[in-house]
Amino acid sequence: MVQIDQAKDVLLLVDIQNDFLPGGSLAVKEGDQIIPIVNKLQSKFQKIVATQDFHPPGHKSFAANHEGKKIGEMIQLDGLDQVLWPTHCVQGSFGSEFSDQLEQKNWLKIFRKGLNENVDSYSGFFDNARRGDTGLNTYLKEIGVQRVFVVGLALDYCVKFTALDSIDLGFDTFLITDGSRAVNLNKNDDQLAIEKMVAKGINIITSQEIE
Numbered sequence: 001m002v003q004i005d006q007a008k009d010v011l012l013l014v015d016i017q018n019d020f021l022p023g024g025s026l027a028v029k030e031g032d033q034i035i036p037i038v039n040k041l042q043s044k045f046q047k048i049v050a051t052q053d054f055h056p057p058g059h060k061s062f063a064a065n066h067e068g069k070k071i072g073e074m075i076q077l078d079g080l081d082q083v084l085w086p087t088h089c090v091q092g093s094f095g096s097e098f099s100d101q102l103e104q105k106n107w108l109k110i111f112r113k114g115l116n117e118n119v120d121s122y123s124g125f126f127d128n129a130r131r132g133d134t135g136l137n138t139y140l141k142e143i144g145v146q147r148v149f150v151v152g153l154a155l156d157y158c159v160k161f162t163a164l165d166s167i168d169l170g171f172d173t174f175l176i177t178d179g180s181r182a183v184n185l186n187k188n189d190d191q192l193a194i195e196k197m198v199a200k201g202i203n204i205i206t207s208q209e210i211e
């Protein structure tokens with residue numbers, strides 16, 4: 001079992017937004033099933049923060065913004081490999097909002113990402129080029145956080161990159177598997193994501209192990 005220390009532990013909710021839920025434009029299979037689990041977890045933490053994918057309509061990760069390109073195709077964006085996504089989480093749209101089933105009343109702060117249309121931003125800490133910083137690292141350190149517990153969508157993109165940055169930044173990091181689901185553009189992406197996280201020293205646990 002993992003005992004929560006209210007002073008040092010934070011629950012980090014990654015992109016639990018309508019577009020990543022069934023019916024959304026970039027729906028993650030069974031994404032809605034994490035919500036009751038995440039709500040129950042929230043009752044165990046005093047420190048809770050959330051990230052929000054929040055793109056301008058012209059964001060270059062959208063296939064619709066590249067003539068003749070299809071969803072799932074790879075392009076080069078400022079020297080980085082970029083997979084093209086359906087238009088999602090556009091600033092101000094319903095899809096960009098958090099699920100109304102998600103308890104939101106105890107959140108300390110929301111960190112938005114993906115605002116620069118020229119670079120994608122999977123991690124809640126930095127953009128994919130590692131130029132832009134959301135302020136999440138500084139904030140967590142300011143409030144005394146030492147351990148980060150990550151849940152959300154999608155396991156093989158934003159959850160994975162957020163957890164990898166978290167451990168790199170010196171936080172003892174936990175991925176809560178039943179509080180997360182993967183896109184699985186390629187089957188087994190969820191397994192590969194977990195293997196990568198384990199290799200970096202991230203603890204893989206279930207919500208049942210938290211007391």
Ligand code: VGL
Pocket residue numbers: 015020053085122153154155156157158159
């Ligand atoms: C995400 C793809 C594009 C995510 C965000 O939240 O995992 N995936 N934008």
Ligand code: ZN
Pocket residue numbers: 053055061088089114
């Ligand atoms: Zn996005």
